[in-house]
Amino acid sequence: MSIAATITSTNLRSVSTSTTTPPSSYTLTTPFKLNTLKLTSSSIPNPKFRSLSVTAMTSASQQTLSKTAFLDRTESGTLHFVKYHGLGNDFIMVNNLDSMEPKVTPEQAAKLCDRNFGVGADGVIFAMPGSNGTDYTMRIFNSDGSEPEMCGNGVRCFAKFIADLNNLQGKQSFTVHTGAGLIIPEIQEDGQVKVDMGEPVLKASDVPTKIPPNKGESVVKAKIEVDGVSWNVTCVSMGNPHCITFGREGDENLVVDELNLADIGPAFEHHVLFPARTNTEFVQVFSRTHLKMRVWERGAGATLACGTGACALVVAAILEGRSERNCTVDLPGGPLEIEWREADNHVYMTGPAEVVFYGSAHL
Numbered sequence: 001m002s003i004a005a006t007i008t009s010t011n012l013r014s015v016s017t018s019t020t021t022p023p024s025s026y027t028l029t030t031p032f033k034l035n036t037l038k039l040t041s042s043s044i045p046n047p048k049f050r051s052l053s054v055t056a057m058t059s060a061s062q063q064t065l066s067k068t069a070f071l072d073r074t075e076s077g078t079l080h081f082v083k084y085h086g087l088g089n090d091f092i093m094v095n096n097l098d099s100m101e102p103k104v105t106p107e108q109a110a111k112l113c114d115r116n117f118g119v120g121a122d123g124v125i126f127a128m129p130g131s132n133g134t135d136y137t138m139r140i141f142n143s144d145g146s147e148p149e150m151c152g153n154g155v156r157c158f159a160k161f162i163a164d165l166n167n168l169q170g171k172q173s174f175t176v177h178t179g180a181g182l183i184i185p186e187i188q189e190d191g192q193v194k195v196d197m198g199e200p201v202l203k204a205s206d207v208p209t210k211i212p213p214n215k216g217e218s219v220v221k222a223k224i225e226v227d228g229v230s231w232n233v234t235c236v237s238m239g240n241p242h243c244i245t246f247g248r249e250g251d252e253n254l255v256v257d258e259l260n261l262a263d264i265g266p267a268f269e270h271h272v273l274f275p276a277r278t279n280t281e282f283v284q285v286f287s288r289t290h291l292k293m294r295v296w297e298r299g300a301g302a303t304l305a306c307g308t309g310a311c312a313l314v315v316a317a318i319l320e321g322r323s324e325r326n327c328t329v330d331l332p333g334g335p336l337e338i339e340w341r342e343a344d345n346h347v348y349m350t351g352p353a354e355v356v357f358y359g360s361a362h363l
């Protein structure tokens, strides 16, 4: 089986090697050009990835073929998707509006997310019909195939994806049912997406963490041992679990760029004190309104941004007396604006979401 793949974007330069017409298996109403990098199955050493075949459309092709028509086409065994990113946290968005059954299995999601043998992404997101009275339902698989309850950057991409599918312009708001309950993204006039992320969950057993509560039912600046090092942590759920640290015991001022996340991240993620595993945010405080974080995500590893993580860390910073309620959080992929509003106890996140490319994969 041959594999055709294109690395291209509306914003980035194409890095493909040649130009060719689409494979015969694609029936298109208008001709389009593909910049194609061809691989054969024999050049793929790992047999488990040989069944995956990927094609991506250039931005020129997006102009000649209706986006909705592209995503609506159904051929057996072929998935049409749009890749989006929110500050470099990237997702394969699937139009699943005709069914509550995800079109991709967790195993297929892991293959699609693979950065060497697949499309490459931090997760696969499904736009599904509404439930519990909402406009839509969002489900997501992490790049390891596990299913988290929520994804902050993902829900901003979700809002843009829905607007794109429906050809909506300007300010738009949707109600979205997620594993974390009701989430309300609103596309702003400037294209940024502001999301009502709901209330943070602080009760230790609901985060969940087995760290004994030390402030009411919550865990705030508690000491835990991770691989023989003592860290101070605060635990917050934004529907999904987060462990936030501002430093080791006796060393409160983290310089996050110096951390080797690949070493310490997995030790937090799989720590016995986190029965559902955990996302971990390592935070540096610049001022009471400006923080910087790096993240090790449950089921995805080090990512360029984590929206729920940025929300959770501002809650943690306020609980630890380190910040105001409105903060800018710098992530490796760029900044997010976060507010934990006193009036309704909800957390609000504002940031970008962008299309990377349209593509098809044979599953």
Ligand SMILES: N[C@@H](CCC[C@H](N)C(=O)O)C(=O)O
Pocket (backbone or CB within 6 Å): 089, 142, 147, 148, 149, 150, 151, 152, 153, 154, 240, 241, 279, 297, 298, 299, 300, 303, 305, 306, 307, 308, 309
């Ligand atoms: N990157 C996401 C979070 C995705 C889910 C996470 N890996 C988990 O397992 O909880 C975000 O932007 O919030």
